[in-house]
Amino acid sequence: MRLRHVTPAAALLAVLCVPAQAQTRDISRDTLPANDGWAAYGTGTTGGAAADDAHVYTVTNRAELVRALDGGSDTPKIIKVAGTIDANTDDDGDHLDCADYATGGYGLKRYLAAYDPRTWGSARPSGPQEDARQASAAKQAERIVLPVGSNTTIVGLGDHAVLKGASLQVKNAGNVIIRNLELRDAYDCFPVWQPNTGGLGDWKTAYDNIWLTGATHVWINHVTASDKGHPDAEEPSYFARNFLRHDGLLDITNGSDLVTVSWSRFTDHDKAMLIGSSDTATADRGRLRVTLHHNEFDSVVQRAPRVRFGQVHVYNNRYVVPEGSEYRYSLGVSTESAVYAENNAFTTPSHVEVADLVKSWNGSALHQSGTLFNGYPVDLLSIYNAYNSGSERDLTADVGWTPTLHGPIDSAAVADREVARGAGAGRIP
Incomplete structure (x- = not known):
């Protein structure tokens, strides 16, 4: 083998040009x-x-990522994401926008005219424009829905690995790791109008940045998820409702189980994380066991998380509500949920009260301890019950279980500082 001579100046330049993350250890085989x-x-x-060496991939565009995912196969594989990958691209790598997916005569103005509640009424949309919307949505889904199979690790390289416009879906698969990756803007070009939702109707979108459905043994670590690029707050209103383009940042549903989400950032979004999709999904009993620790929820309106049925350990997380931002609640206690919340820190503006941090729908139990609210210790449970006395049933502290699978639990004050410094993509020590 011939060795190329490298001058001292060239060697120094090479070192200076290597990203800081590239000089750290290889994390792709971490468990x-x-x-x-x-x-x-x-x-x-x-x-x-x-994975053997033949199933270790470095991908730089959608086509390479799709080939590496292999249709969601169970073959052990490691996929390293380098740079920014846009899921809304064709086979040649050219960007696709919503107009490229529209088919069958679909047009937003025509859709709005067809299903205006003043003339259409409260029936579900049907007919030519709804058929065209569904066909157009299917075309987009073919590009942006990326199935992740069992025995897969997806890891970002360096400090700035980004997957935008995609919906990673772990469906009926297990043993999956997703780390050090920014996922942004799973943008739905074709929301559907649902006249009977919430009494006034609402727009329903199709894609989560990450969706676990029937998934087991999943570790999500040092991920950053947001709507960056197309925030829903900047979308117009139609039929007096915000024209939503995004669903969840991370939803865990349909019997998913044994999930750990750690050191991740969820930001600039409405409904961040749903654990358990329906009050009637009684098959979820005994499942939806999830741990959330050392995560940051920044500028999140609600669902951080909202839980049904699951035994969910929520500890050492950081919640930030900026001045002037919309806010509804953080911890959602829903049907048969068993949330065990420890040492979480909340920073909010003056219009947010302690009782606003928790919301209950048919839920009856919440264990909480060590909570900080704007730097002061509070008892979420007693304040919630006092505030809602006479209007909602009281929550009890007995959730029927005590977490045992966890590392050291810091005080909320320590966790607040550590998470601010260390959570999110590009921050693996």
């Missing part, structure tokens, strides 16, 4: 540490750590 939340239960979570 979930023991006792790190529910995903460590039983066999633990190893992702694609067993």
Whole structure:
């Protein structure tokens, strides 16, 4: 082998040009540490750590990513994302916008005219424009829905690995790791009007940045998820309702189980995280066991998380509500949920009260301890019950279980500082 001579100046330049993350250890074969939340239960979570060299990929565009995912196959694989990948691209890598997906005569103005409640009424949309919307939505889904199979690790390279416009979907698969990756703007070009939702009707969107459905043993770590690029707050209103383009940042539904979400950032979004999709999904009993620790929820309006049925450990998380931003609640206690919240820190403007942090729909239990609210210790449970006395049933502290799978639990004050410094993509030590 011939060795190329490198001058000292060239060697120095090469070192200076290497991103800081590239000089750190290879994290692609990391597995979930023991006792790190529910995903460590039983066999633990190893992702694609067993992949042979032929199934280790570095991908730089959508086409390469799709080939590496292999249709959601169960073959052990490691996928390293380099740079920014746009899911809204054709096979040649050219960007696609909503007009490129529209088909069958679909047009937003025509859709709005067809289903205006003043003339259409409260029936579900049907007919030519709804058929065209569905066909157009299917064309977009073909490009942006990316199935993730069992025994897969997806990891970002360096400090700025980005997947935009995509919906990663772990469907009926297990043993998956997603780390060090920014996921932004899973933008739905074709929301559907639902006249009977919430009494006034609402727009329903189709895509989460990450959707776990029937998934087991999943570790999501140092991920940043947001609507960056197309915030819903800047969208117009139609039929007196915000024309939403995004669903959840991370939804965990349909019997998903044994999930750990850690050191991640969820930001600039309305409904961030849904755990359990329906009050009637009684098959979820005994599942939806999820751990959320050392995550930041910044400028999130609601669902951080909202829980049905699941045993969910929420500890050492940081919640930030900026001045002037919309806010409804953080912890949603819904049907048969069992949320165990420890040492979480909330920073809010003056119009947000302690009782606003929790919302209950048919839920009856919430364990909480060590909570900080704007730097002061508070008892969420007693304040919630006092504030809602006479209007909603009281919540009890007995959730029927005590978490055992976790590392050291810091005080809320310490966690607040550490999460501010260390959560999100590009921040793996």
